[in-house]
Amino acid sequence: MQRYRLPVLIGLICALAMTIVVGQPATSASASIVRDSAAQVAVTTTAIPSWVPSACRNYNGKNGKVICVGIKSWQLVALQNHKVYLMTAARHGAEGTHRASDGTGPWPTRRGTFKINAKYVDKVSTLYRVHMPYFMPFSGGQGIHYSLEYASGYRWSHGCVGLKSMYKAKQLFAWAQVGTTVIVVNA
Numbered sequence: 001m002q003r004y005r006l007p008v009l010i011g012l013i014c015a016l017a018m019t020i021v022v023g024q025p026a027t028s029a030s031a032s033i034v035r036d037s038a039a040q041v042a043v044t045t046t047a048i049p050s051w052v053p054s055a056c057r058n059y060n061g062k063n064g065k066v067i068c069v070g071i072k073s074w075q076l077v078a079l080q081n082h083k084v085y086l087m088t089a090a091r092h093g094a095e096g097t098h099r100a101s102d103g104t105g106p107w108p109t110r111r112g113t114f115k116i117n118a119k120y121v122d123k124v125s126t127l128y129r130v131h132m133p134y135f136m137p138f139s140g141g142q143g144i145h146y147s148l149e150y151a152s153g154y155r156w157s158h159g160c161v162g163l164k165s166m167y168k169a170k171q172l173f174a175w176a177q178v179g180t181t182v183i184v185v186n187a
Contacts, residue, residue, distance in 0.1 A: 048084060051187040052077055055113070061181055067116075067144070067172070069161050069184045071109065076144070076161060078172055085175060088168040091147060092184075094156035101149050102128070107159040114138040114182045119173065128158060133166065134173035138182040145169060 048057055049070075056068035056079060064081035069090055076090035094105035116136045123135035123145070130149075137143035146169035147162025161184070163169040 048079065048082075049073070049075065049077060049087070051075065051185075052079075053183070053185050053187060055185075056183050057082065059181065059183075062179055063177065065176065065180050067176065067180060067182045069109070069144075069182065070187045071111070071185065072187055076163065076172075078175060080175075086168060086172055088172075089150075089164045090144075091150045091155055091157050091162040091164070093142070093159035098156050100156050100158045101154045105156070105158070107157070109157075109159050109161060109184055110139045110142060111184050111186060112139075114184070116143075116176055116178055116180045116182060119176070119178060121173075125158075132160070134163075134169040136173065136176060144172065144182070 051070045051073045052068050056066050056077070059066040059079065059082075065078070065085075066080075067076065067078050069076050069092070071092050074089055074091065076086075076088055077084060078086040093107040093109040094100050095108045096106060099105040100107055116138050118137055120135045121133070123132045124130070125132055125141075127141070132143075132145040132147075135143050135145040142159045142161075144161045144163065146166045147157065147160070147164065150157070150162040150164045151166070163172070
C-alpha cells in the first residue's frame with residue numbers, strides 16, 4: 001500500500017507548487033504554462049467557453065489581447081492569441097426591473113466593442129462614492145473593476161463590469177493595457 005502513497009504525495013506537491021507559482025491550480029490535462037510580454041505567468045486551457053462570440057475567438061488585434069464580457073453568462077474571459085488567459089465571474093449593470101445596490105436604475109452595461117482608455121489602481125466613483133480597485137474604464141464611466149458589493153453578494157451594478165475576486169481583478173489589471181479591446185455581448 002505504501003508504494004502508492006509516494007506518487008500521490010508527489011502529485012499533490014506539484015499541484016500545490018503550481019498554485020503557489022502561478023496563482024491558480026492547473027485544472028485539466030490540456031493546461032499549459034505561457035509567458036506574456038510582461039513576463040507574467042498564467043495557466044491557460046484550450047477550451048474557450050461556448051458563449052464567447054467569434055469576434056473574441058478570432059481576435060487578432062493589439063498584442064492578441066481581448067477581454068470578452070458575457071451578460072447572460074455572468075462571465076468575463078480574457079484571451080491572448082486565441083487562448084484563455086483568465087476567466088472569472090463578472091456582474092454587470094442592472095436591467096429591466098432590477099436595481100443597483102442603492103435602489104436606482106436600471107443602469108445597463110453598454111454592449112459593443114470598446115477600448116480600455118485608462119487604468120487606475122484605486123479609483124473612487126465621483127457619482128456613487130465607492131472604491132473601484134483596479135478600475136479600467138472602457139465606455140464613459142463604465143469600466144471593469146473589483147467589486148466589494150459583488151463579492152458580498154449584490155448582483156447588479158450601476159453599469160460597470162464588477163469582478164468578485166480581488167486577486168483576479170489585480171491579475172487582469174496587470175495583464176491588460178490601455179488600448180486593450182473589450183467586447184460586451186448578450187451571451
